[in-house]
Amino acid sequence: MSMFQIKTDKEHFITATIFEAKDSHTVLVISSATGVKQSYYKRFSEFVSASGITVITFDYSGIGHSLQEAIKRNNSNAADWGRTDLEAVLKYVKIHYPTSKINLLGHSIGGQLIGLSVSALKVSKVILVAAQTGYWKFWTGFIRYRMWANWNIVFPVLINLFGYLPSKKVTGMENLPKNVAKQWCKWCMDPDYLFGDLDEKDLYYEQIATPLTSISIEDDHFAPVKNVEWLTGKYSGATVKRLHLSPQDFGMKQIGHFGVFQEKSRAKIWEILLQEIER
Template sequence: MKSISISTNKGYAVSATVYEGEGDLVLIISSATGVKQGFYSSFSDYLQSFGVTVITFDYHGIGHSLNSPIEKLSTRLSDWGMYDLDAVIQFAKSNYSLAKITLLGHSIGGQLVGFSRSSFQLDRIILVASQSGYWNHWEGMDKLKMWIYWHVIFPSLSSFFNYFPSKSLSKMENLPKQVAMQWSSWGRSSHYFYSEFPEEGLFFKSIESKITSISIEGDDLAPKLGVEWLTSQFSNAKIKRIHFEPKDFGVKEIGHFGMFRNEFQDNFWKIILAEALD
């Protein structure tokens, strides 16, 4: 693997890693919120062993793409799709012009696809636990928890620290203030990102490629209702929906991040590989 820097149209660069395969398939991994690209390294190694070239990257303000004090960043969540992901797609198209380009969007990584004007050039898209973050898609205590996060915790802590201190509350990396503020604003609305951006200003309907959307029973960060809402925004794509339960893999729980653990390489990872090659 090799580390590279990819320039964006917003004047900054993002840190990326290329796992060079010998085949004619390139797979871009668009990470979950606040998750460093290294989280997907074992999964990327696995795909590379089957000849797939994998490109991972850190969004601006995360991991190796954080090159200045996070308190000073004005980066927004939408920028991660409009500039960061868009630049990575263009890099893949330019450097692997004869290859099939597949994108795997994990969680918010799947949401950001619709913000990239280059997304229509993707040959294949796989959404893994990609959802709307609207609080009312959850049930029971999780619904209350999401309401409190979006209405109280995210706005107040982001304003106080001038960034969102995710590391103190979860396993996520800290988030630039405007990323957290924009995300919580969307999460308060049933229209989610459409509460800020008109449908015609985004690119969900421009995508006509095959899309596989995967939801997971018991995922407390991506309830099936939220996954279905996001999937439905790709109204002109050829959609395949898959809903997994932990028992399908002989485990008690998978969660929002578990499917990328090594223990799933003999089942879930094989399924992703097959979908990418389809």
């Protein structure tokens, strides 16, 4: 395992980590969830690497090791994480591993952003894990109105007060640059989510014509099944396989939005993911 920096087309650097597998013919790039440092995927990456596949993780601009200035000064938005940061990583892999297949795994927003990277058109396989629309009306009951309040009141007030979203104080996740948080709020109030905000010429979802596995999780309150299926449908050019994971099927009490990559999932769920990466 070694850490290195990649320069983006916008002239900033993002920090990536490589888990090199000997004689590997496939490179797996992991695109993280919102406010999640790449280190969260370390154990899973070591597991995949030990199976003969090289893995690259990275931190988006303003997150973890890619936060290289005061977060208030970071001007990246959420779309930049896909069209600039992920794009830079995929370009790096193409240059440094020219004969390897590139597989791409996106967790939550990581799966949402794949269609913003033009280089994603060249990958061999896409795996979406709990990748969903965040539009608030897709939820029901009290949580629907709590989300409305977050996007319209709580988060905007915090952003204006701190100059960034202090997520560590609110959710325990990494703090978000102001433009990332503002755009995220905008997307989550739009029935078309990010598709209602971004220029159609910058969207590559329908053009990604590759095998794609989309995974939803029974007890995932951040990505209910219908939210996952909505986003999966945007990858209309792909050959889609759907998997739905239930804790009971694995003798587990819970999986949730983040449990797939935790150590408790090693024995059974990681093997399923590995099969999809290799398939």
